[in-house]
Amino acid sequence: MLPFNFEYYKPQTIQDAFRQFYSFRKENKKTIYISGGTELITLGRLNQVYTDAVIDLKRIQEYSSTFFHKDYLVIGGGATLTTIEEVNAFPLLSKTVKEIADRTARNKITIAGNICGQIFYREAILPLLITECLLGIAGAEGIFHLPLQDIFNKEIQLREGEFIFSILIENKYIKLPYVSIKRRKQWDIGYPLVTVAAIKNNDEIRMAFSGVSPFPFRSEEMEKVLNDRALSLEDRVEKSLLSLPGPVLNDVEGSSGYRLFVLKNTMMDAIEELEGERNVK
Amino acid sequence: MSSDPILSLLFLVNSEEKTVTVRPADTLLYILRVRLGLTGSKPGCLNGDCGACTVLVDGTPMKSCLMLAVEGEGKQITTIEGLVNTPIQKAFIEKFAFQCGYCTSGFLMNCHALVNIEPNASDEKIKDWLESNICRCTGYKEIEEAVKSVLNTAEGKH
Structure with missing residues (x-):
């Protein structure tokens, strides 16, 4: 009540x-x-x-449906996290949302609700940031489409009265090698210390983060360093951390120092998995 | 849909039609317990964490503290009072799958749905579903045994 x-x-x-x-x-x-x-x-x-x-x-009709249309996977903003997990049309997204809240809660939480939520983790947005998805936005003139990165600055910025009707992910991203890792302080349920979602696209790694700062993010500066194969794996990760786009959280889930430690190791795990341990210096 | 802040809505609760006056701000849990006297759904955290208030909405487990009553209009709502002699209830008794009992109705609703929807559930699937409910007495092992005893059986597909 x-x-x-x-x-x-x-x-x-x-x-x-x-x-x-x-x-x-x-x-x-x-x-x-x-x-x-x-x-x-x-x-x-x-x-x-x-x-x-x-x-x-x-x-609203079709607000909750998921289907393929031409070059895109279209996910309705009203699709529940459970539905996304079970349909499994985009495995990286399925794996990422499977770690949000718990199963019964995911029967109710929707993808649009998660990525527009006030609770700042918004982990469902990580796979969308690294696949440069389009958002179908319902506005005064009906539905129009915008690249997520054009209206994302720490959070999705919609004009008054608008809402996210659908999310369009290009098919070419759906089958790429991926990693999604959520590290918590303890247990298997709860908010993250760090969540990392990453893909390997044409030998380039893209990575997005939640739980590190008070907003989810993807950083081109960090990716540039992460993809510098002239450096050792550890140097790639450590130097990329110099370009973090915001303060590192220091709260009940973990101190900023501990978070950085977990983040560094999680990033190394992600890269090793994407590149294959033998290929990592 | 009316914009009147007080609404008279028809609910289908445990296969019975109930007309109830609600505020849009009322949760389903509040309406079930206070207006309909169905106190088997338990208030715990009231924040979607503990699962004690779990009910089925069109057969899907939902935390009734996380759902507005108005969202349940026209949907088939099943509370613990609507489960009678189901295999999972018998299994909870046989396996002593409760201690203080406060979490039991929520667990039963979730486990009942699991047995119906995933009759061949793997250990991983069982864990994934049951993580939605908390037992402060930590009787998880017996609950798991109760669920496994009715999975993949004809009786389990109630």
């Missing part, structure tokens, strides 16, 4: 959702979209989220 009231609306179409959003906004009502809706409850009960109105997107 949440400590505040809100109006609730279940649109059947994108246009209906958009229309209702602006109808609420016209009445000066703070309005949010929900997909799985878990964060509204967990943060709302702690008064860390407040809203006057909720628009639940789940009933």
Whole structure:
């Protein structure tokens, strides 16, 4: 039970959702979209989220479907993490989302909800960052597509009233060698110390991170050093860490020093797996 | 869908139709326990961590503390009160798969769904599913044995 009231609306179409959003906004009502809706409850009960109105997107047709279309795998923003794991159309994404929360929670959490969430780990975005996916964004003129990297700066930046309707991943990335490693302080459930997702594309490694800083990221500067085969494996990783794009978290999950230690070793494990131990200096 | 902050909704709970007045901000757990008197679903963490409040929504395990009641409109909701003499309940008794009992209804709902959906579940699959529930008495071994005793049997496919 949440400590505040809100109006609730279940649109059947994108246009209906958009229309209702602006109808609420016209009445000066703070309005949010929900997909799985878990964060509204967990943060709302702690008064860390407040809203006057909720628009639940789940009933919009095709919002939750997953299919291949031409050169792309299309994942609906409303696809649950369990569905993504079980359909397994994109193994790197499946493996990454399988480590988020727990199985029953993943029956409710959706991919759009995870990557747009306030809880900053947003691990489902890591495979999307390294495959340069397109986002199908529902806006005033219907659905338009933008590269994720164009609207991602620590978090996805949408304009008011917009929501993520679908995610498009080029087929060429789906079968690439990949690694997804989540390291926690303890146990098999919970937030990460470090999560690393990586692929090898034309002998180049791409890597994205969660749990290191208070936002998920992919860094071209880091990748440039990571792919410098003139260096030893350890030097590649250590020098790349000089280009971390933000402060290293220092919290109850782990000190910044310990996180860096775990990060370094996790990155080395990831590279060894992608390049084959014998090929690593 | 009405924009009225108080809604009268029809729920299908344990195969019975129930009309309930709800606030959109009410969780399914609250409505089940307070409005419908179905207190078998237990409030634990209220944060989606412990699984004590697990129910089935159209056959899929859901943490009822993580679900708004309005999201359950028109869906078949099954609580522990809706399970009667199922193989997993018998197995919990036979294997002594509970101690204080507080987590038991949540575990039973999740295990019942596991047996139905994954009748040939591997050890890895069982672990993946059961990690959703916490037993503070740490009776996990007996719970695992209970689940395994009904997997891949005709009785398990209840």
